[in-house]
Amino acid sequence: MTNKRILIADDHAAIRIGIKHILKNEYPEMEFGEATNAREVAENLKDQQWDVVVLDINMPGRNGFDILKQIRNDKPNVPVLIFSMHPEDQIGVRALKAGASGYLSKESADTELIRAIKQLLSGKKYVTSTIAELLITQLANPSDKPPHEMLSNREYQTFILLATGKSVSQIATTLSLGVPTISTYRARILEKMHLKSNAELTQYAISNKLI
DSSP states (O other): OOOEEEEOOOSOOHHHHHHHHHOOOOOOEEEEEESSHHHHHHHHHSSSSSEEEEEEEEOOOSSHHHHHHHHHHOOOOOEEEEEEOOHHHHHHHHHHHEEEEEEEEEEGGGHHHHHHHHHHTTTTTTHHHHHHHHHHHHHOOOGOOOGGEEEEEEEHHHHHHTTTTTTHHHHHHTTTTTTTHHHHHHHHHHHHTTTOSSSHHHHHHHHHHHH
């Protein structure tokens, strides 16, 4: 049997090292590749075969959702585990709906990473009990979605940054987008969520435990 090959896409070296350390204990012969941005992810997927991609949602330039969409288009059979600092109840369901095979918060890496990788290597999805409950609730009550669930992935990312106090120009730099584009996203967010200001966005995010 050929050795399993995992591509780790994260711009923080310590995270990449930590993932390899955890998985090496369970899979001594496992081979690893590394990527720090969208371009490197694309190059690795083009030139090599991978059994799983472990992808951070907060990558420099194009964000993880954009990269996930590209992977789904170019390599639809490669399972992707979204590995993020955000709690799973914030964007776990969103990641699965966008095409991820699983979602894991970095806080749970020590106890859950090996189980998640085993699930994906066996051809299954990795779904925590928290995400499963959220999915069931949404299926049972599709009209009861909270306002932030109506946002697109890019709008949601902008919303969280606005709620944490980032200015439009700071967000534009973080997301590698123009200031007018971010201003448009902000206007859409306020309209969709029926809010009037950044302060109300922050209050909403805190009330719903999104930040």
